Amino acid sequence: MTKKPLKKAAFMGCALALTAIPTTVIAQDTTVAPPAATVPPAPQQPVDPAEFQQALRLLSIMNAAFSNTNVNEVTKAKLFDCMFYNSLRQLNSGVQTTFKDNPELSFDNNVHLFRVATAICGVTAEELAKPPANAPANPPAPAQPQAETPGR
Numbered sequence: 001m002t003k004k005p006l007k008k009a010a011f012m013g014c015a016l017a018l019t020a021i022p023t024t025v026i027a028q029d030t031t032v033a034p035p036a037a038t039v040p041p042a043p044q045q046p047v048d049p050a051e052f053q054q055a056l057r058l059l060s061i062m063n064a065a066f067s068n069t070n071v072n073e074v075t076k077a078k079l080f081d082c083m084f085y086n087s088l089r090q091l092n093s094g095v096q097t098t099f100k101d102n103p104e105l106s107f108d109n110n111v112h113l114f115r116v117a118t119a120i121c122g123v124t125a126e127e128l129a130k131p132p133a134n135a136p137a138n139p140p141a142p143a144q145p146q147a148e149t150p151g152r
Contacts, residue, residue, distance in 0.1 A: 054107070055092040061113050072132045075123050082121030094120045 062079055065071045082091065098116045099105050105112045118128055 051089075051092065051096075054096065055088050057107075058092050058095055058113065058117060059088060061110060062117060065114065069132060069134070072127070072130045074127045074130060075118060078121050078123045078127070079118065091117070091120065 062083060065079060066076055095113070095116050096107075098120065099107050099112075105116065107113060115128075
């Protein structure tokens with residue numbers, strides 16, 4: 001029997017404590033202030049459909065490099081950093097400028113596009129030629145056709 005009055009007293013004490021909190025404190029706790037340094041929204045510029053398709057193709061080529069086992073880790077890391085710190089519009093602009101300045105290169109050639117993209121991202125020819133870490137050190141030589149012996 002003594003437990004019920006004790007529970008009632010504890011409940012009443014909690015209720016009184018809650019009513020004693022000023023409403024300004026409660027209001028301050030529920031409001032969320034915006035962060036001090038917010039990133040301003042990017043200005044909306046009209047997108048040229050041809051530029052959009054070129055950027056999409058560039059993104060597709062770079063994405064394929066990340067999943068390709070023949071591309072080494074250094075190249076993948078530099079491509080990732082390049083994509084992280086630059087906008088796709090900036091990368092595409094650099095690629096298009098390179099293709100305009102070098103008419104012997106073709107944007108439709110995936111190898112040319114990949115090489116230009118890696119060059120813009122700072123990958124050197126030596127880094128690009130380096131084999132991946134999981135590649136065998138000495139690849140097996142192709143099998144030589146065996147000469148047939150007479151009489152067999």
